Amino acid sequence: MVYATPLSSFSRQDPLDGSADEEGDSAFPTLADAGRAGARGQSAPSGVNLASVDLNLLVALEALLDQRSVTHAARRVGLSQPAMSRSLSRLRFMFNDDLLVRTSTGLVCTARGEELFSRLPQLLSTVRELVSSCDFKPGQWQSTVKIAMADHQALVLLMPLIERINARAHHIQVAAEPLARGTLRRLESGEIDFATG
Numbered sequence: 001m002v003y004a005t006p007l008s009s010f011s012r013q014d015p016l017d018g019s020a021d022e023e024g025d026s027a028f029p030t031l032a033d034a035g036r037a038g039a040r041g042q043s044a045p046s047g048v049n050l051a052s053v054d055l056n057l058l059v060a061l062e063a064l065l066d067q068r069s070v071t072h073a074a075r076r077v078g079l080s081q082p083a084m085s086r087s088l089s090r091l092r093f094m095f096n097d098d099l100l101v102r103t104s105t106g107l108v109c110t111a112r113g114e115e116l117f118s119r120l121p122q123l124l125s126t127v128r129e130l131v132s133s134c135d136f137k138p139g140q141w142q143s144t145v146k147i148a149m150a151d152h153q154a155l156v157l158l159m160p161l162i163e164r165i166n167a168r169a170h171h172i173q174v175a176a177e178p179l180a181r182g183t184l185r186r187l188e189s190g191e192i193d194f195a196t197g
Contacts (some may be wrong), residue, residue, distance in 0.1 A: 010104070024171050033192055055127075057091055059077055060087040060088070060091065061078070062098060062120045063084075064084070064087075064091075065099070065109060068108070069106070070084050070085050070088065071084075095116070095138065097113070099112060133160065141171060143171065144172075145173070146192040146193050147161075147176050147177065147184050147192065148178065148192050148195040153196050157196065161174065177192060
């Protein structure tokens with residue numbers, strides 16, 4: 001039986017949703033509206049806790065700051081206009097800033113909005129590369145895999161395992177360690193990668 005270090009589960013939040021009035025309405029969401037929404041059950045984050053941040057909002061923010069239009073931003077990311085308007089309210093609450101303000105010529109970025117607009121593209125580009133990268137080549141991966149196993153298992157399993165690994169990833173080194181008390185703890189802490197028993 002082979003045990004591997006369990007991967008942490010990731011929770012994915014629902015797609016951006018919500019409702020708001022049309023872009024041209026006087027009820028266009030403002031920072032005050034966002035504050036009232038927060039007061040009904042949310043609190044503004046006092047520190048950086050990514051677990052509590054919906055990263056989808058950053059995609060919406062990029063579109064909003066670039067398009068300077070709720071309608072066009074919503075179309076760009078595939079949301080309805082009311083959902084994008086709701087996202088803007090949440091973003092204003094998150095950053096404690098209006099981000100975009102209405103003028104006679106349309107929406108204009110605040111100073112904070114301009115700052116975010118200058119930084120977001122590079123940040124989101126890095127994130128997109130992380131989650132969409134498909135150029136992983138096992139043959140170029142260099143690492144050491146630590147396996148805990150009993151001596152009699154090592155005699156039977158180790159050499160065939162090394163041969164199969166080297167056939168696909170010849171820069172991988174396999175280090176066998178004795179199976180002993182505390183193996184599960186070492187798996188959980190990452191001291192070893194696999195254990196047989």
